[in-house]
Amino acid sequence: MLARRYGDFDLAEDAVQEALLSAATHWPVDGVPDNPRGWLIQTASRKLLDIVRGEQARRRREILAASLSAPIAGESGSNDDTLTVLFMCCHPSLTPASAIALTLRALGGLTTAEIAKAFLVPEATMGQRISRAKQRIISSGVPFQRPDFHEWPQRLRSVLHILYLIFNEGYASSGGQDVHRVELSAEAIRLVRLVRRLLPDGEKDGVKDDAEVAGLLALMLLTDARRPARTGPGGELIPLSEQDRSRWDRPRIAEGLAILDGAIAKGTIGEYQLQAAIAALHDRAARVEDTDWPQILALYSLLERMTGNPIVSLNRAVASAMVHGPEMGLKELEELDAKLPGHHRLAAVRAHLYEMAGLKNEAIEHYLIAAARTASTPEKHYLTTRAARLKAGRRGATRRDRPAG
Amino acid sequence: MTKYLLTIDYNGGDVDVPMDEWDPEEITAHMDYYRALNRELTESGELVEVNALTGPELARFVVSDGATAPVVTDGPFAEFKELLAGYELVDVESEERAIEIAARLSAVPGPGGTPLRQPIGVRRVMSP
Numbered sequence: 001m002l003a004r005r006y007g008d009f010d011l012a013e014d015a016v017q018e019a020l021l022s023a024a025t026h027w028p029v030d031g032v033p034d035n036p037r038g039w040l041i042q043t044a045s046r047k048l049l050d051i052v053r054g055e056q057a058r059r060r061r062e063i064l065a066a067s068l069s070a071p072i073a074g075e076s077g078s079n080d081d082t083l084t085v086l087f088m089c090c091h092p093s094l095t096p097a098s099a100i101a102l103t104l105r106a107l108g109g110l111t112t113a114e115i116a117k118a119f120l121v122p123e124a125t126m127g128q129r130i131s132r133a134k135q136r137i138i139s140s141g142v143p144f145q146r147p148d149f150h151e152w153p154q155r156l157r158s159v160l161h162i163l164y165l166i167f168n169e170g171y172a173s174s175g176g177q178d179v180h181r182v183e184l185s186a187e188a189i190r191l192v193r194l195v196r197r198l199l200p201d202g203e204k205d206g207v208k209d210d211a212e213v214a215g216l217l218a219l220m221l222l223t224d225a226r227r228p229a230r231t232g233p234g235g236e237l238i239p240l241s242e243q244d245r246s247r248w249d250r251p252r253i254a255e256g257l258a259i260l261d262g263a264i265a266k267g268t269i270g271e272y273q274l275q276a277a278i279a280a281l282h283d284r285a286a287r288v289e290d291t292d293w294p295q296i297l298a299l300y301s302l303l304e305r306m307t308g309n310p311i312v313s314l315n316r317a318v319a320s321a322m323v324h325g326p327e328m329g330l331k332e333l334e335e336l337d338a339k340l341p342g343h344h345r346l347a348a349v350r351a352h353l354y355e356m357a358g359l360k361n362e363a364i365e366h367y368l369i370a371a372a373r374t375a376s377t378p379e380k381h382y383l384t385t386r387a388a389r390l391k392a393g394r395r396g397a398t399r400r401d402r403p404a405g
Numbered sequence: 406m407t408k409y410l411l412t413i414d415y416n417g418g419d420v421d422v423p424m425d426e427w428d429p430e431e432i433t434a435h436m437d438y439y440r441a442l443n444r445e446l447t448e449s450g451e452l453v454e455v456n457a458l459t460g461p462e463l464a465r466f467v468v469s470d471g472a473t474a475p476v477v478t479d480g481p482f483a484e485f486k487e488l489l490a491g492y493e494l495v496d497v498e499s500e501e502r503a504i505e506i507a508a509r510l511s512a513v514p515g516p517g518g519t520p521l522r523q524p525i526g527v528r529r530v531m532s533p
Binding site: 368373391 | 424425426427428429432433436437440457459460462463
């Protein structure tokens with residue numbers, strides 16, 4: 001279950017990783033702000049209590065029961081069918097890879113060839129994957145109808161998870177050059193908008209605009225908005241602190257913020273809304289030094305309590321370092337060694353915090369551990385370069401400057 | 406057109422210095438060189454696939470008789486320099502052209518801008 005969840009938070013860790021990349025050069029000299037402030041904290045805290053008490057879950061079930069009095073077998077035409085197809089394509093019995101392929105084929109605007117190209121596999125391979133997925137659905141005997149209200153929350157969650165994965169696939173490999181991967185992000189956004197539009201009307205608006213669907217859309221928009229600034233001309237990673245914020249897509253950010261505000265006001269805080277709120281805090285900062293780290297820390301704390309996901313804890317440690325200092329962050333990392341053994345991101349975060357704390361040797365050691373373990377070429381380049389930079393600094397000069405012999 | 410697999414291992418060529426000891430600019434120049442070459446090969450239609458592989462830390466070797474549990478070996482490996490580090494699959498007119506491309510890969514710059522002269526394997530791919 002945890003392994004499946006890791007995928008959920010790639011975006012969050014990515015966003016925080018970007019922020020952390022700036023830590024060494026942008027750690028505030030004057031000290032840190034004291035009191036977290038703002039409506040977001042108060043709203044979110046209240047909502048968390050509700051969740052812990054199970055109020056929201058109960059309320060959701062009541063609303064759903066009122067609006068879905070019986071399972072629908074696709075009576076009123078294409079909109080109902082589309083939503084039903086989406087639920088089928090994201091059935092929990094399918095592997096994520098199958099569900100992704102099937103969803104993109106059945107509902108996405110992409111051909112098999114385009115999907116294959118986006119996932120860097122031959123067209124025949126992708127064709128097979130899609131056929132096998134269809135067969136699996138048929139032979140599983142799942143009826144062509146929307147889930148009844150008992151299953152609805154879990155099935156909707158499956159759909160959102162698959163759309164999240166599609167977006168992440170497109171975003172994580174955004175090298176600026178590969179248009180096909182960028183299209184994946186666009187497809188994911190289009191499909192979430194579609195889900196949001198097609199959700200059945202409820203007596204109240206609690207079901208029509210499910211807050212987590214809106215939260216996911218907001219998260220995607222707020223994250224995608226930064227893409228133009230994220231990679232350099234050579235495909236290298238540009239950390240959040242060094243990004244040219246004038247390249248961020250402001251209309252996307254504005255839309256994401258508006259959707260998020262609306263979602264939170266609905267009263268059912270969930271994981272995607274929290275992630276979106278964190279992304280919103282980054283996007284709202286005109287300059288990196290304006291980033292509201294205390295609020296981000298509070299949100300990660302909520303997310304951690306909600307999910308128990310160690311990657312979230314990792315991100316929380318980063319935020320903690322930004323608010324309380326690197327030593328505090330490093331201390332929090334110690335608890336993660338058992339939960340994330342050998343994980344390259346743990347080593348990378350550790351390295352950054354050591355660097356923030358001025359412990360160059362330890363930082364270099366952990367940058368190299370992370371570089372050896374990452375499977376991402378731009379990340380490996382980035383981590384190796386960071387280690388090299390520290391080593392050069394330690395030498396006091398570049399190698400070329402040193403006298404010969 | 407014939408396919409060749411061009412292989413790179415962990416023999417560093419003329420340079421023994423690990424990359425983290427290079428200057429950051431030298432690392433960037435190294436990566437830029439590969440990127441430029443691959444862009445050229447993509448435009449010429451000769452590049453089929455290029456991949457760097459994760460390092461010895463994550464490598465495993467598996468032996469199995471198909472019935473009992475497989476024997477899985479991980480590092481450190483004695484012959485780690487021979488481990489595959491990456492490959493380029495190219496589709497070219499002739500072996501001479503494959504060798505020409507391999508030479509370009511071999512000459513990637515290292516510290517001081519000096520060409521690494523790393524050994525590149527050139528293996529013709531058999532037709533199915």
